[in-house]
Amino acid sequence: MKRPYDHNAIEEKWTKEWEIHPVNVDDGKKPKYYCLDMFPYPSGNGLHVGHWRGYVISDVWSRYKLMNGHYVIHPMGWDAFGLPAENYAIKTGKQPAVSTAENVANIKKQIKQIAAIYDWDMELNTTDPKFFKWTQWIFEKLFEKGLAYEKEMPINWCPSCKTGLANEEVVDGKCERCGADVTKKDLKQWMLKITAYADRLLDDLDKLDWPEKVKKMQTEWIGRSYGAEVDFPVDGRDEKITVYTTRPDTLYGATFMVLAPEHQLAASLATDETRQAVDDYITFAANKSNVDRLQNKEKTGVFTGSYAINPMNGKKIPIWLSDYVLADYGTGAIMCVPAHDDRDFEFATKFDIPIVQVIAKDGKAIENMTEAYTEASGTMINSGEWDGMESAVLKKEAPHMVEKKGIGRAKKNFKIRDWVFSRQRYWGEPIPVIHCPDCGDVLVPEEELPLTLPEVEHYEPTGTGESPLAAIESWVNCKCPKCGKDSKRETNTMPQWAGSSWYFLRYVDVNNDKELVSKEKADKYLPVDMYIGGVEHAVLHLLYSRFWTKFLYDIGVIGFDEPFHKLFNQGMITGKNGIKMSKSKGNVVSPDDLVRDYGCDSLRLYELFVGPPELDSEWDDRGIDGVYRFLSRFWNLVQENKDRDVKETPELIKTRHQLIDTISGRLEAFSLNTVISGFMEFNNRLSKLEGGVDKATLETFAVLLAPFAPHIAAEVWEELGHDGSVFDEKWPVADKAAIKDDTREIGVQVNGKVRGTVDIAVDASKDEAINAAKAAIADKLEGKTIVKEIYVPGKIINIVVK
RNA sequence: GCCGACAUGUCGGAAUUGGCAGACGAGGCAGACUCAAAAUCUGUUGUAGGCAACUACGUGUGGGUUCAAGUCCCACUGUCGGCACCA
Numbered sequence A: 001m002k003r004p005y006d007h008n009a010i011e012e013k014w015t016k017e018w019e020i021h022p023v024n025v026d027d028g029k030k031p032k033y034y035c036l037d038m039f040p041y042p043s044g045n046g047l048h049v050g051h052w053r054g055y056v057i058s059d060v061w062s063r064y065k066l067m068n069g070h071y072v073i074h075p076m077g078w079d080a081f082g083l084p085a086e087n088y089a090i091k092t093g094k095q096p097a098v099s100t101a102e103n104v105a106n107i108k109k110q111i112k113q114i115a116a117i118y119d120w121d122m123e124l125n126t127t128d129p130k131f132f133k134w135t136q137w138i139f140e141k142l143f144e145k146g147l148a149y150e151k152e153m154p155i156n157w158c159p160s161c162k163t164g165l166a167n168e169e170v171v172d173g174k175c176e177r178c179g180a181d182v183t184k185k186d187l188k189q190w191m192l193k194i195t196a197y198a199d200r201l202l203d204d205l206d207k208l209d210w211p212e213k214v215k216k217m218q219t220e221w222i223g224r225s226y227g228a229e230v231d232f233p234v235d236g237r238d239e240k241i242t243v244y245t246t247r248p249d250t251l252y253g254a255t256f257m258v259l260a261p262e263h264q265l266a267a268s269l270a271t272d273e274t275r276q277a278v279d280d281y282i283t284f285a286a287n288k289s290n291v292d293r294l295q296n297k298e299k300t301g302v303f304t305g306s307y308a309i310n311p312m313n314g315k316k317i318p319i320w321l322s323d324y325v326l327a328d329y330g331t332g333a334i335m336c337v338p339a340h341d342d343r344d345f346e347f348a349t350k351f352d353i354p355i356v357q358v359i360a361k362d363g364k365a366i367e368n369m370t371e372a373y374t375e376a377s378g379t380m381i382n383s384g385e386w387d388g389m390e391s392a393v394l395k396k397e398a399p400h401m402v403e404k405k406g407i408g409r410a411k412k413n414f415k416i417r418d419w420v421f422s423r424q425r426y427w428g429e430p431i432p433v434i435h436c437p438d439c440g441d442v443l444v445p446e447e448e449l450p451l452t453l454p455e456v457e458h459y460e461p462t463g464t465g466e467s468p469l470a471a472i473e474s475w476v477n478c479k480c481p482k483c484g485k486d487s488k489r490e491t492n493t494m495p496q497w498a499g500s501s502w503y504f505l506r507y508v509d510v511n512n513d514k515e516l517v518s519k520e521k522a523d524k525y526l527p528v529d530m531y532i533g534g535v536e537h538a539v540l541h542l543l544y545s546r547f548w549t550k551f552l553y554d555i556g557v558i559g560f561d562e563p564f565h566k567l568f569n570q571g572m573i574t575g576k577n578g579i580k581m582s583k584s585k586g587n588v589v590s591p592d593d594l595v596r597d598y599g600c601d602s603l604r605l606y607e608l609f610v611g612p613p614e615l616d617s618e619w620d621d622r623g624i625d626g627v628y629r630f631l632s633r634f635w636n637l638v639q640e641n642k643d644r645d646v647k648e649t650p651e652l653i654k655t656r657h658q659l660i661d662t663i664s665g666r667l668e669a670f671s672l673n674t675v676i677s678g679f680m681e682f683n684n685r686l687s688k689l690e691g692g693v694d695k696a697t698l699e700t701f702a703v704l705l706a707p708f709a710p711h712i713a714a715e716v717w718e719e720l721g722h723d724g725s726v727f728d729e730k731w732p733v734a735d736k737a738a739i740k741d742d743t744r745e746i747g748v749q750v751n752g753k754v755r756g757t758v759d760i761a762v763d764a765s766k767d768e769a770i771n772a773a774k775a776a777i778a779d780k781l782e783g784k785t786i787v788k789e790i791y792v793p794g795k796i797i798n799i800v801v802k
Numbered sequence B: 001g002c003c004g005a006c007a008u009g010u011c012g013g014a015a016u017u018g019g020c021a022g023a024c025g026a027g028g029c030a031g032a033c034u035c036a037a038a039a040u041c042u043g044u045u046g047u048a049g050g051c052a053a054c055u056a057c058g059u060g061u062g063g064g065u066u067c068a069a070g071u072c073c074c075a076c077u078g079u080c081g082g083c084a085c086c087a
Helices: A007-020 A049-067 A083-092 A096-112 A129-144 A194-207 A212-222 A248-253 A275-287 A290-295 A342-351 A391-405 A503-509 A519-525 A541-554 A591-598 A600-609 A621-641 A650-668 A672-687 A695-705 A710-719 A766-776
Strands: A032-037 A071-073 A148-158 A163-165 A183-192 A225-233 A240-245 A256-259 A302-309 A316-321 A333-336 A408-413 A433-436 A440-443 A477-479 A486-489 A528-533 A564-569 A743-750 A753-761 A786-792 A796-801
Touching: A007 A600, A007 A710, A032 A049, A032 A519, A049 A071, A049 A528, A049 A591, A049 A600, A083 A096, A129 A148, A129 A440, A129 A503, A129 A541, A163 A183, A194 A212, A194 A541, A212 A541, A212 A564, A225 A248, A225 A302, A225 A391, A240 A248, A240 A256, A240 A333, A240 A408, A248 A391, A256 A342, A275 A302, A275 A316, A333 A342, A391 A408, A503 A519, A503 A541, A541 A564, A591 A600, A591 A621, A600 A621, A600 A672, A600 A710, A621 A672, A621 A695, A621 A710, A650 A672, A650 A695, A672 A695, A695 A710, A753 A766, A766 A786, A766 A796
Parallel strands: A032 A071, A032 A528, A256 A316, A528 A564, A743 A796
Antiparallel strands: A148 A163, A148 A183, A225 A240, A225 A408, A256 A333, A302 A316, A433 A440, A433 A486, A477 A486, A743 A753, A786 A796
């Protein structure tokens, strides 16, 4: 009996079936495969079709691995701390915990429409005390190891979010979240010493199967450089200024020094004549906002009136202040070699400071220098004992030479700064520290964790740098766990990145109340084999997770030191003209209606069909008709052939194996858009076969289609007379011998232009091929002289004529 | 400014190591079915000319290598992304 394609009925049926009989189960024998999605923030706005894409990609991959004999760990959870819930609470008075729970329920309903094989027994939520107990525990371990410390310092401050930000959260001088201009504010902050892991975070990138782009971004963010620290005595004083340089080879060319205006010695270097100007400049620099500093790169500066001694040649060189020197990189002071550095050249030219060339360009000194010569290649000149050396060689040796001389030492430096870990907000994990007047910072005892948030009436941030928690006296006031004295709790909370830095470890052991994760389960199921998510987390979440993983490895909690073996960044789905989907732009496409009208299977296929998964794609609603038609045609093909008992023919066998080969190859290459077009192509081909399609071919088609369109595949599998699940089928392997053609149609060119085609045996000799080709296009060769004949077997025949 | 990615019909996009450009789909056009429409099915669809079988042109621009270039090399333009005084 033929049935019409009723996607609603089919999908409802299988949703229920899979609730009762999940297709992905751990029998303890199958090898594991951990395929992880970046977990979502449960926003009140719900999902749009762009969110779907990543989840479809990961589910297709998970189901593919499943059919290759793996038990797939494929969990989902909620990254639920963060500002939107808190801001919503400020507006409505609704507790963040309550609104968050509502949003989770909503989004979960939407995510279930995808029909992914998520194991909901593993579901977790970063705001659940059972979860964040362990986030706090990790913080305590970091503290115990000296990797969490408090520091009074100017931090990035977002005046709109009224909270401090990590360097990673500042983009172009603006807040990564809200886009407000970031200012500086002096605040006592909790810091995590990610710099202690800088070398390992950099070196271990080699171990990872990640997109080069992300590796490069992390490499640059960590920013390791090798050079030397050199001490410059201050003339007439018993002090010295230490600089960091990557070009100690140019030391003889250092004709002045520049200190950051925030440098400790800056003010003290002023003389009576320069005091006013120096103080003014320091104030001017302090008031310059981050954005100004980025935008206006015209060099400014002031001469302090003091001099330093170049330790190589003993010459007196002036000491300047300028904000082009960064206070928190290197030593906050630099030696300036205007002849060989663009910035120093610009500064020296503007303020009329001598320029001394120390590396010969093209073997000679440059007359009338108009720009710095920044290459480290050439012979040293004007450099005393170093004259005649090659600068490239000297660059490497100089650090050790200055060390021997006792004027400096070899040194490597990093751009990455420690992670500002406190936020002056309510809706985050409380930092489990108690400030005791006698004992100082004391950790909340482990047995008292989790330290939960109190209910408050007002969620507004104070804006003064204190969290709303500071106003809850009953919560803030406590006894010191060590000495029992009246103490106060830390009122800052952790940034949103805290929970996401380790959540992937917890999925496999969500109910463990003794440990963060049992060693046994961690060893068995981790690390993550495939991690799928957007590229926007390249230096935030992905760097923090690597840091925490390495730390947990060091303290013996887990047995691996990289969390994500393979990373895939899916492209964004945008609205028309590449505009990001957002509520305010009014271009959000909701998956709900599409699922209702076309079905989950169609939307899954279309999410993949829109374009290459790694590239951004513009959403066009109309295209989904195409995949729906394809599914209907496939359905009809099955309906027409299932009771016909078609005998398999050589052609059918060949087509079947070509289908397996095509789909598997493209899937392995992660070319998911062409997998779908491949299905369409083969469906068209099979539909045109006069004699019908045999059962084995239909079965193979259903098995291959299963990871992509699970419902229709399961239904077809059943229609074809199977009791078991299509997902218990092994992924088929193509028989290469069956695919092989005896003859092949290849193009015949004359002078590189196609003039016809010819069918020739695959193993034809060159002469046979050429002769066949000539016969096929005899009229095109009339009156021409053949100069050359080219035959590339299986590809092309080209006849060159005059 | 530096680094990287990308540029193909009306549109989304295909095209192993250089080897028949435009697969697959959307949209358009024509037809079948229908009282009619939708749905479905069939055909057609890069541009220009003959308007049929053919010819010329055609993968951002200009040049080059090659029997052969979307693909490789050089120079440039545009779009997107990252970094941006890191000494």
